[in-house]
Structure formats: structure tokens, C-alpha cells
Amino acid sequence: MLDMIALNINNKMYSIEIAPSTPILWVLREQIGLTGTKFGCGISLCGACTVHLDGQPIRSCVMPLSAAIDKKITTIEGIESVDGLLHPVQQAWLDEQIPQCGYCQSGQIMSAVALLNANQNPTDDDINTAMQGNICRCGTYNRIRAGIKKAAVVMKMDSKKQENG
Amino acid sequence: MGKITRRAFIGTGLLTSGALVIGISIRPGNRAKKVASLISDPEEHVFNVWIKISPDNSVTVIVPHAEMGQGIHTTLAMMLADELDADWGKVNIQEAPAHQEYANHMMLKGFVAGDVDFPNFLVKTVDGAFLKIGKFMSFQVTGGSASVRFTGELGMRWAGASTKHLLLTAAAQKWQVPKSELYAVNSFIHHEKSNRKAPFSTFSKEASLLDAPSSLTLKTIAEYRLMGSSPMRKDLPPKVTGKARFGIDVVLPNMKYATLKNAPVFGGKLISVDDTAIEQLSGFHQVIKLDNAVALVAEGYWQAKQALDKLIIEFTRNDQDTIDQKDIFNQLNDALDKAIKSDNFTTDLELVNQEYDVLTSSSYTANYQVPFLAHATMEPMNCTVWLHDGICEIWIGSQNPLGVRAAIAELLELAPDKVFVYNQFLGGGFGRRSETDVALQAALIAKEISAPVKLIWSREEDIQHDFYREANISRFNAVLSKEGPPISWTNQFLFKHHPPEAAHIPYSIPNQLIQYTETDLHVPWGNWRSVDHSMHGFFIESFIDELANQQQQDPYQYRRKLLKHQPRFLKVLDLVAKKANWRAPLPHHWGRGIAIHKSFGTIVAQVAEVAIIEGKLIIHRVVCVADAGFAMHKDAFIAQMESGIIYGLTAALYGEISIKEGAVQQRNFNDYPMLRIQETPKIETFIINSLEKIGGAGEPSTPVIAPAVTNAIFNVSGKRIRELPINQHLLTV
Ligand code: FES
Ligand code: FES
Numbered sequence: 043m044l045d046m047i048a049l050n051i052n053n054k055m056y057s058i059e060i061a062p063s064t065p066i067l068w069v070l071r072e073q074i075g076l077t078g079t080k081f082g083c084g085i086s087l088c089g090a091c092t093v094h095l096d097g098q099p100i101r102s103c104v105m106p107l108s109a110a111i112d113k114k115i116t117t118i119e120g121i122e123s124v125d126g127l128l129h130p131v132q133q134a135w136l137d138e139q140i141p142q143c144g145y146c147q148s149g150q151i152m153s154a155v156a157l158l159n160a161n162q163n164p165t166d167d168d169i170n171t172a173m174q175g176n177i178c179r180c181g182t183y184n185r186i187r188a189g190i191k192k193a194a195v196v197m198k199m200d201s202k203k204q205e206n207g
Numbered sequence: 208m209g210k211i212t213r214r215a216f217i218g219t220g221l222l223t224s225g226a227l228v229i230g231i232s233i234r235p236g237n238r239a240k241k242v243a244s245l246i247s248d249p250e251e252h253v254f255n256v257w258i259k260i261s262p263d264n265s266v267t268v269i270v271p272h273a274e275m276g277q278g279i280h281t282t283l284a285m286m287l288a289d290e291l292d293a294d295w296g297k298v299n300i301q302e303a304p305a306h307q308e309y310a311n312h313m314m315l316k317g318f319v320a321g322d323v324d325f326p327n328f329l330v331k332t333v334d335g336a337f338l339k340i341g342k343f344m345s346f347q348v349t350g351g352s353a354s355v356r357f358t359g360e361l362g363m364r365w366a367g368a369s370t371k372h373l374l375l376t377a378a379a380q381k382w383q384v385p386k387s388e389l390y391a392v393n394s395f396i397h398h399e400k401s402n403r404k405a406p407f408s409t410f411s412k413e414a415s416l417l418d419a420p421s422s423l424t425l426k427t428i429a430e431y432r433l434m435g436s437s438p439m440r441k442d443l444p445p446k447v448t449g450k451a452r453f454g455i456d457v458v459l460p461n462m463k464y465a466t467l468k469n470a471p472v473f474g475g476k477l478i479s480v481d482d483t484a485i486e487q488l489s490g491f492h493q494v495i496k497l498d499n500a501v502a503l504v505a506e507g508y509w510q511a512k513q514a515l516d517k518l519i520i521e522f523t524r525n526d527q528d529t530i531d532q533k534d535i536f537n538q539l540n541d542a543l544d545k546a547i548k549s550d551n552f553t554t555d556l557e558l559v560n561q562e563y564d565v566l567t568s569s570s571y572t573a574n575y576q577v578p579f580l581a582h583a584t585m586e587p588m589n590c591t592v593w594l595h596d597g598i599c600e601i602w603i604g605s606q607n608p609l610g611v612r613a614a615i616a617e618l619l620e621l622a623p624d625k626v627f628v629y630n631q632f633l634g635g636g637f638g639r640r641s642e643t644d645v646a647l648q649a650a651l652i653a654k655e656i657s658a659p660v661k662l663i664w665s666r667e668e669d670i671q672h673d674f675y676r677e678a679n680i681s682r683f684n685a686v687l688s689k690e691g692p693p694i695s696w697t698n699q700f701l702f703k704h705h706p707p708e709a710a711h712i713p714y715s716i717p718n719q720l721i722q723y724t725e726t727d728l729h730v731p732w733g734n735w736r737s738v739d740h741s742m743h744g745f746f747i748e749s750f751i752d753e754l755a756n757q758q759q760q761d762p763y764q765y766r767r768k769l770l771k772h773q774p775r776f777l778k779v780l781d782l783v784a785k786k787a788n789w790r791a792p793l794p795h796h797w798g799r800g801i802a803i804h805k806s807f808g809t810i811v812a813q814v815a816e817v818a819i820i821e822g823k824l825i826i827h828r829v830v831c832v833a834d835a836g837f838a839m840h841k842d843a844f845i846a847q848m849e850s851g852i853i854y855g856l857t858a859a860l861y862g863e864i865s866i867k868e869g870a871v872q873q874r875n876f877n878d879y880p881m882l883r884i885q886e887t888p889k890i891e892t893f894i895i896n897s898l899e900k901i902g903g904a905g906e907p908s909t910p911v912i913a914p915a916v917t918n919a920i921f922n923v924s925g926k927r928i929r930e931l932p933i934n935q936h937l938l939t940v
Contacts (some may be wrong), residue, residue, distance in 0.1 A: 062225055068509040072464070076451015078902065080634070082510070082585060083666045087876040090585065115285035118449035132447040136439065142260040142277065142850055144446030145453060145634030170885035177876065179585040179635050181853025183887040185846075 047107055051076070052120025062108035066100075067091045070117060071173050078118035078148045082177070089176030092149040093117045097114035099156040101175070121155055131155050131201065134193035142180035150176050154190050162198050164190060216863045252581070258287060258370055262395050264406040277850075277905045278843030281440040283363050286839060290426060292391035293407075300441050302630055315366060337360050337695065368423045370414075377413035428837075428898065431774040436894070437842035442632070454631040455589045456606035459659040463491070465652050466511045466663055467502040469672045470522040472869035473729050475499060481519035482815040488514055495655050502652045508663050527729045527869040528826030532678075535728060536576065537867060539680050539701055542726035552699065552722035555710055561684060561717035563694045567742060572684045572758050573750055576930040577742045579864035580676040580735055581871075586634020590649035593659035595724075600659075604633035607639040607794045614643040615650050637854070638734030642674055650700040670879050671871040674733020675864055677702055681746040681853070685754055686718070693754055693767055694718060698746070701726060702739075706807070709739035712747055713776050713805060714769035730866060736854055737906040740806040744910025745859075745917070745931065748802035753927065762918065763789050763801050776803060779812045779832050786893055787814035796820060796940050797827070798923025802914040808902030810834040813852070815888070815915035819923055819940045824887040824933065826856065826916060834895040835902040841894065844904045848892045851908030857882040857914035863932050 049056045058073050070076045070093070082090030084103050091103040094095060094116040121129040128136070131154050141147045151171070157164055157172035164172070169190055178186070248431065259267040268284040280300045288298045371391055377387035378396045390397055397404045426843040428435075445451035470476060480501050482494050489668060492514050505511035563721050582937050591602040592615075599621055605611050608628045615625040633640055649662040664672075681700040685693045695718035703723050710721050735741055754764035763784050770776045780803050793799060796818050803812035816828040831848050838844035861880045865872050873879040919929040924940050 062780065064507075068507055071456075072507045072509075075458060076449070077452070077458070080453075080585075081587060081663070083456065083876050084512075085666075085875055085877075088585075088881075102739070122448070128447065135447040139437075139440060139443060139846065141443055141446040142452050142846060143585060143633060143635045144442070145632075148449045151447060173884045176306055177585070177881045177883060178507055179583060179854070179881060180636075181850040181857075181887075182846075183882075183884040183888055184849065186884065205219055 049074075049102075049107070049110060049115065051115045052117060053114070055130060060107065061205075062111075063106045066093065066095075066102035066105050066107055070102065070115070075121050075202075076117050080145055080148055082146070082149070084090055087147075087177075088146070089153060090146050090149040092152040092176065094152060094156060097156065097159060099153050099172075118152060121151070126206065129155060130196040131158065131189070131193040134189040134196065136187045137192065138185050140182050140185040140189050142182055146176060146178045146180070146200065147182075149191070150178065150186055154186070154193065158194055160195055162194060162201075164194060210752050219399060220261055241841060255428075258291070258366055260370075260407055260411050261906040262408050262411075263611060264294075264408040265299060266293045266394065266407075267299045269301050277847055278440045278442065278840055280442055281438070282840040282843055284441070285433040285436075285438065286558075287363040287367035288432055290712060291371045292393070292572075293367075294394040295433060295438060297394060319509065364425055365423065367455065368425050372423055373414040373417050374407050374410050377410040377415055381410060381413060385511065385756055415550055423427050423699070434839050435837065435841060437655045437840060439837065440840075440843060446632075451632050453586050453634045454591070454602060455586055455663060457591045457602040457631065457661060459591065459593060459661075460519070462659040462661055463504050463506065463656055463668035464508045464511050464661050464663065465495070465502050465504045465649075466508055466515055466665060467497070467500045467648065467652075467668065468515060468518075468520060469500045469668055469869075472522070472525065472527050472831060473731060474524040474525055475869075477501060478521040478523055480521075484519070485514045486892075495652050495657070497648060497651055500648065501553065502648070502662070504652065504656055504660060508661075512665065525869075527724050530729065530869045531867055532578075532865040535678055535730075536556070536680070538726055539726070540564065542682065542724055543699060547699065552724050553703070555703065555707075555721040555723060556719055557721075558717065558719040561694060562845075563688070563718075566723075568688050568912050570684055571684050571754065572682070573753055573927075573929060575681040575683070575746045575749065577745065578862065578931060579671040579678045579681050579730060579866070579871075580741075580858055580862045581670050581864050581873070582635075582637045582639035582733075583670060583673075583876075583879060583881065584635030584637060584639050587666055588639075588645045588664040589662060590594070590646045591659060591661040592646075592649040592653035594619075597621075598627065599653075601628045601646060601650075602624070603628065603646055603649075604631045604636075604640060605646070606633065606636045606638070607643070611643050611646045614647055618647055618650055619654070631855065637736045638738070639673060641734055644672075644674075666876070667874045670864075670875060673864075673871075674731045676735035676738075676741055677730070677732050679742050681742070683746070683750045685716075685750070687754065687758060692716060693758075695720070697721075698750075699723065700743075702732075702745070704732065704913055705734070705738050706740070708746070708804070709743045713773050713803075714751065714766070715772050716769065729869070729873075736851065737806055737909040740804065740910040741855070741858070741905070742910075744802070744804040744806070745913040748804060748914030749910070749917055749927070749929065752800070752914065752921065756921070762922075766801070766803065770803075775834060775899065776805070776810055778895060778897070779803060779810045779879065782893060783812040783814050783830055783832040785827075786832065787816070787889065790812065794818070796923060798919045798921070800915045800918025800920070800922055802911045802918060804907075804914075806903070806907045808900060809833055809904070809907035810902075811848070811895070811907045811911045813908070813911045813915040815912070815919045817916060817919040817923060819920070821940050824860075824938055828889045828891070829856075829912065829915065831890060831892045831908060831911075832895065832908065833892065834897045834899070835904060835907070837896045837901055838894045838900040838904070840867045844894065845892045847904040848908040849890050851906060851914045852890055853887065855881055855909035855912035856888075859916055859931055860886075860933050863935075 044059050045062050046059050070079050079093055080090040082088035086101040086104045091101055092099050093102045094112045131151050153173055153176050161168055169187055268287050270280050270283045284298055284300045375386050375389050378389055380818045384398055394407050395404050476499050485492055490506050493504040503511045503515040586592040593600045608630045612628045614625045616626045653660045679701055684697040687693050693716050696716045697720045700723050752762050755762040798817055800815050811833045814830045921927050
């Protein structure tokens with residue numbers, strides 16, 4: 043059954059004709075052309091496909107498109123600021139030279155951004171809880187932890203600046 | 208590195224007549240047309256395959272290796288740019304296309320001339336008759352931790368230095384000054400006396416007409432500007448924005464998507480497919496029968512997978528359908544027993560240096576066992592093929608693009624110059640992406656479809672149809688004197704792939720017998736990060752730890768004594784003990800283990816600190832010391848050490864592929880689990896730059912971690928783990 047579905051992805055509206063049971067991952071990658079979100083396991087075990095649905099991190103490989111109706115999807119391509127600046131998490135990922143093959147990193151970054159949006163001062167345990175669904179086969183975990191802590195500091199400073207300014 | 212001569216260049220196939228075949232030293236109008244695509248502007252001159260200087264004075268380095276995450280593009284480019292004294296900010300990196308002009312002769316030479324032999328996995332690569340150039344054969348494989356060691360040291364640095372030499376010579380002529388008064392900094396040539404400076408590009412044309420230098424001097428370490436530092440890796444920016452294009456991300460007009468089901472049992476063949484269940488589906492669906500698999504092509508991966516799962520597929524039954532994992536271990540043990548009985552071994556190494564008295568010595572034996580392992584690269588297997596107008600275009604992330612090209616040319620009976628391989632970023636390689644199986648399947652599917660096709664394997668196919676690190680066993684025997692070092696060391700095991708010295712020990716034990724035999728397994732074998740070292744590191748470093756305990760000595764001091772004649776090893780060992788605070792007391796239920804192993808020219812020692820709390824093993828900390836001769840990109844080297852430790856730790860703790868009724872039992876990350884962030888130990892890495900011959904970075908930390916951890920488990924619990932993975936064992940303190 044194909045339906046016409048309206049979608050908000052990275053603040054852009056799309057309308058596509060597709061079976062509503064199709065997982066969000068494949069719609070993003072194949073219909074919309076946003077290939078930054080990755081396929082890793084297909085059964086919610088690796089986190090490579092992590093995107094935000096109304097700000098919450100979800101595994102897009104198992105989430106049907108119907109769940110995204112009237113909601114906002116944010117992908118790795120949608121977290122830079124409007125003027126094209128890297129998100130503090132992305133910048134920290136560069137500063138700490140985190141990626142190796144890089145394949146898992148879109149998912150890692152999306153999980154980290156969701157964590158930091160909800161929690162300005164994550165402890166090691168908070169990081170473990172938020173990030174344990176994301177596998178990195180290249181073993182960049184310690185750097186990811188350092189990157190999250192670094193980004194947390196920057197994001198706190200940014201939000202202070204906003205409050206003051 | 209001192210002076211090199213023109214002879215050395217010719218010898219490596221780098222310059223002049225023969226070398227032109229691989230495209231070194233190319234000038235406009237040269238017959239090596241295949242590099243033309245790299246010359247986007249007629250004003251740009253390619254001096255040789257590794258480098259290009261543009262009119263805007265930017266330098267493009269052409270790197271003949273795949274980027275798998277090890278930062279190799281950056282590291283190789285750094286080596287060249289340093290010798291050239293190029294402005295790093297204006298250095299671009301391009302991966303060489305899969306043409307034989309770029310074939311990796313350096314790697315071949317390194318293997319042939321170095322301390323290791325021509326590796327088996329390359330033999331497969333060069334089988335394609337098209338790729339032979341006389342006695343040397345072309346290949347462009349990324350593996351064996353070879354990139355920096357061979358391409359970098361033998362190729363990139365020389366290319367950079369000779370290019371600089373040409374530029375300086377050209378400048379001397381143009382300015383009519385002695386060459387000795389000129390020097391290069393940041394892509395400019397300076398002449399202080401006349402207060403002149405000009406960008407490299409000013410002299411490109413003149414330089415390209417000069418003969419290659421007959422001798423060169425490479426920089427000494429004091430002159431390095433880039434080598435040994437940690438500039439930002441150039442592959443990183445697109446990897447944090449989602450823009451990096453991996454093989455799986457390729458998009459082509461009208462592209463179809465395919466996925467497939469392989470015969471579950473290796474060696475099985477397809478008999479029949481019943482597709483009535485998909486007849487009613489809307490949208491495009493096409494079933495394609497392969498010899499040992501069924502592919503389904505549709506408008507998208509998901510659509511293809513859904514339809515594939517509805518097919519009723521029958522594969523042949525064969526003799527292997529009854530094989531279980533225990534049968535395989537029985538087979539291995541039987542093979543060893545038989546070899547022992549009939550003394551039918553291949554001897555790997557034999558040393559007979561000391562007679563001993565059986566009466567005053569004792570002997571000690573132990574048997575070890577390791578399981579099959581899959582690679583599980585993060586990016587599932589995939590390949591995109593477009594067959595059109597008599598040519599075949601291939602998009603893939605491959606450790607072996609030339610091998611892919613040769614294999615597909617042969618399969619489709621096309622001339623190799625009709626086959627184009629566009630290598631993409633690899634979402635992990637670890638050896639898996641040196642195989643050509645997936646590309647061949649994609650080509651067979653593409654033959655049936657008049658559009659580009661992207662074949663994507665599910666994770667389940669990836670786990671169940673890998674080329675596996677073999678399951679193996681190792682039997683040790685040592686003869687011990689009452690006091691003093693062991694008198695003899697015997698190690699008998701199965702299989703020998705690569706590198707040949709993997710089972711050798713650095714310890715001075717006067718009598719040594721290392722031998723192996725073979726048996727046929729139906730499970731396909733492949734290069735798995737660090738290859739044979741991945742098990743021999745565990746076998747050797749566990750058994751030596753057992754001997755230390757047997758002789759009631761501290762495992763660090765025991766190794767120390769046996770390494771007295773190995774100053775390089777000693778330094779690494781001493782530093783790891785020092786950094787780990789070997790003697791410091793540990794909390795209750797904690798233990799420490801040490802291990803050291805050399806592979807791919809790099810010596811790595813590690814100390815693991817573990818705890819066993821209520822039966823649960825926690826790895827707290829790993830201290831790692833490595834001597835790779837010289838770490839070219841310091842941070843990328845450290846990252847590789849960390850990565851290899853996590854990879855090896857995952858295998859040590861959980862890694863097990865087991866066979867049931869001929870097929871792999873595991874399917875996905877639920878039953879083939881990966882280490883995750885909350886289980887990751889703190890890792891501290893220290894580098895020793897001994898300036899010995901350069902060693903590898905990507906693999907040498909992997910073999911060391913399993914024994915460091917199991918030795919630590921022994922330290923805390925008294926339990927000796929002789930069979931991996933560790934999670935099969937009940938641990939108590
Ligand atoms: S692909 Fe979605 S969690 Fe692995
Ligand atoms: S960087 Fe390769 S899987 Fe994470």
C-alpha cells in the first residue's frame with residue numbers, strides 16, 4: 043500500500059509516495075538522498091541509523107515512516123547552524139580527531155547531541171547510558187567520551203552567552 | 208635514510224623506462240594516458256604517480272591506498288610533503304584510481320625484500336592474468352600494515368625529495384645561481400643573497416623537463432617538520448557532517464537496489480526458488496538466481512529485503528550439512544594427533560642448541576584453542592555496478608581495487624581497460640574488504656538489469672558469509688630446569704597463512720621446535736586484523752606466563768630475563784611496566800597481566816588491569832607501549848593502537864563464530880556482540896621512536912590484548928584461560 047506522506051526533515055517539507063511501514067532510514071537514504079544516516083544492523087542494535095524525532099534519538103532502521111507524521115526528523119545533515127557553522131559536537135569530534143573509518147560517527151554524533159540537549163553536565167554514567175546503543179567497530183569510544191565532555195563545555199558557554207546577550 | 212641512488216629507483220621500478228609503466232615520472236604528452244584524468248589543467252605537470260603541482264601552487268598527492276580509518280591518506284601525504292617542503296595547508300589528497308600504473312610495487316618489494324614473505328592474500332589478487340608486468344605483478348592492496356612501511360618510506364618520501372630536487376635544479380638554472388644557495392620552505396623557493404623567492408609552480412615546466420636525480424638525500428629526523436607530528440587528518444571533516452561518501456552511499460540515476468541470500472552452508476548450491484508470494488507485490492521486483500545465492504532487485508533495499516524474505520528457496524544438501532563446531536575441533540585435534548604419531552609436520556623453526564638431562568628437568572604442557580572470528584565491519588558489504596556501452600563501472604570501498612578490477616574483467620570477459628573501479632571510503636576493512644566476492648555477485652546481478660544496481664548485504668549475510676579467522680588449536684610443551692630459563696619450547700598447531708614468523712618467539716630458549724600441519728575446513732578463511740598473529744600472540748604470551756608461574760617468578764621479570772639479548776624488546780617491556788606501575792599494590796579482586804609481541808615490524812607491550820566483581824569481569828585500564836621505529840602521524844598512530852586494542856578485546860571477551868549443521872550460527876550483533884562504550888577500559892599509549900625500520904600501525908596492538916587480559920585474570924583468580932572467548936568461562940575470585 044502506497045500512501046502520500048508529508049514529512050518534515052531538517053526543517054524542510056517533503057512529500058513522498060511510499061508504504062507507511064517503510065523504516066525512516068531507507069526513506070532518508072534512498073528517497074530523500076540524505077545518506078549521512080547509516081545502515082549497520084537493521085534491528086536496533088548498533089545505533090548507526092540514529093536520527094532525532096522531535097529531538098529524541100531514535101533508531102531509524104526500525105521506526106516506520108508513519109511514526110514521523112506530524113513530527114520533525116533531524117539528521118546529521120541538519121545539525122549545523124543556519125549559517126553553516128559546525129555544531130559544537132561536530133567541532134569537538136574534529137578537535138579530538140575522533141573518527142576513524144567514520145561510518146558509525148553520524149549515529150554517535152546524533153546520540154551525543156541528544157544527550158547534551160537534555161543534559162548540560164553529563165557524568166560518565168550518563169554518557170554510558172546515552173551512548174551504549176552506538177557501536178564503533180573502530181573502537182573510538184574513549185575519544186567519544188572526551189569529545190562529549192569538550193562539547194558540553196562549549197555548549198554551556200554558548201547558552202550562557204545567549205542568556206546574557 | 209641516507210643517500211639513495213638512481214639504481215635504487217630503477218630497482219624499485221620507480222623511475223625511467225620500466226618505471227614509466229607504473230606511471231612514475233610523467234610529463235605532458237606521455238603515453239601513460241590513464242593518468243590524464245588526474246591532470247585537470249594542461250598547465251599542471253604530474254612529476255610522477257605520487258604528486259601533482261598545480262599553477263596555484265597547491266600540491267596534490269596521489270595516494271595508492273584505501274582510507275579505512277587509519278588516517279593513511281594524511282600520513283602518506285605528510286611524508287611526501289615533508290620531503291618536498293610543501294605548504295601543508297595547500298596539500299590535497301587523492302586516491303589513485305585502480306589502474307596498474309599505480310600498482311603497489313613498493314608493497315611487493317617490501318614483502319619480498321623485507322623480513323616477511325610474499326603474503327598469500329596477495330597471490331589471489333595477482334592471479335588475474337591481466338595484471339602481470341613481467342616478473343613483477345601489480346597490486347594496490349591496503350593491508351598487512353604496509354602503507355607507511357613500504358609505500359611511504361620507499362615511495363612517498365623519495366618522490367617528495369626528488370620532486371624538490373627537480374624544482375631546486377630548475378630554479379638554479381632559471382635564476383642562474385648555484386643550487387646550493389637555494390632552499391625550499393612552504394612551497395616556495397628562496398634565494399637569500401638576491402632576496403628572491405618564488406612559488407614551486409613557477410618552475411614546474413622546467414623541472415618536468417629535467418632528468419630524474421641520480422642520487423638524493425632524505426631528511427634526517429632533526430629536519431622533519433611534519434613527520435612525527437599530528438596535523439588534522441584530512442579525511443575527518445566530511446566524516447562529522449555525514450558528507451563522507453562510503454561505498455554504500457553511492458547514488459546513480461535510475462539505480463536499482465539488490466540484496467541477497469547466500470546458501471547457508473558453505474559450498475551449497477541453489478536448486479530452486481518459489482516466488483509466488485511476491486507476484487502480488489506492487490513496484491518493480493526481479494529475482495536473480497546465482498549459482499549459490501538468490502538476489503532480489505527492487506526500487507529500494509527495504510523493498511528488496513521484504514520480498515526476498517518471502518521467497519521459498521531450496522539449496523542443495525551436501526556432506527557439510529552435518530558438521531557442528533565440536534566436529535571441527537575434533538578434526539583439528541585429530542589432525543594434530545595424526546601428525547604427531549606419524550611425525551608428519553612442517554617445521555616452521557627448529558633450534559637445537561643445548562643438551563639436557565631428562566632426569567633433572569621437568570616438562571610442562573598446555574593446550575590452547577581459539578574460535579572462528581568474523582570481521583563485522585561497521586559498513587555492511589556492498590558494491591554498485593553499472594554495465595553499459597561495453598564498459599563496467601564499479602563503486603566500492605575496497606582494500607584491493609585492482610583485484611576487484613581483475614576479477615570482474617575476467618568474470619565478464621571484458622578487457623581490463625573497460626573496467627573502472629571507483630574506490631570509496633571504507634566503513635571498516637580489517638581484511639574483509641580485500642576479498643572480491645561481493646563485487647563479483649554485484650556484477651552478475653548487474654548483467655541481468657539494464658540500470659545501475661547497488662547490492663547491499665544484510666548484517667546477517669555479513670556475519671554468516673565472511674572469510675573467517677580460522678578456529679585453531681596449539682599444543683605447547685616446555686622443558687624446565689630447576690633453576691634458570693626454560694631449556695626447550697615446543698609449539699604444534701594447525702595452519703599457516705601469514706606472516707610466516709607469527710609463531711616465532713623473541714625469548715632466548717636454546718631449543719625450539721615450532722611446527723604445524725594442515726587439514727581442510729569447509730569454512731572459508733580470510734585475513735583478519737593481524738592475521739596469524741591474532742592467535743599466536745595469545746598462545747605464546749599465555750604459555751610464557753604459565754612458565755613464569757611454573758617457575759615461581761614474576762611474569763614481567765621472567766620475560767625480562769629471557770629478553771636479555773633483545774634490547775628493543777626490553778625497552779618496550781620496561782617502559783610498559785613502569786608506566787603501569789607494575790609493582791604497585793592493587794585493590795582487592797583486581798589483577799594485572801602483561802604481554803609483549805612483535806608483528807608487522809612493530810613491538811607492542813601491554814599491561815591490563817582487571818577486576819572480577821561478583822563473577823563479572825571488568826577491564827579497568829590498559830597501558831600500551833609501542834615501538835614502530837618511528838610514528839609518522841603521532842595521533843593517528845595512537846588511535847590505531849587504541850582501535851586495535853578494542854578490536855582484539857572484543858574478540859577476546861566475546862568473539863566466537865560457531866558452526867551448526869554446516870552453517871554459521873550467529874546472525875547479528877545480538878549473538879556476535881561488540882564491545883561498547885561502557886565496557887571500554889581507559890587506554891594509555893606511549894610511543895618509543897627507536898628509529899629502527901618502520902613498522903605497521905593498524906594491526907600490531909591487536910594480538911597483545913587477549914593475553915594481557917587473560918594473564919591478568921590468572922593474576923587475580925588463579926584461573927588460566929586457555930580457550931577463547933573469555934565469556935565462556937565462569938570467573939570467581
Ligand atoms: S542500523 Fe539501526 S540500529 Fe543498527
Ligand atoms: S569510526 Fe569506524 S566504526 Fe566508528
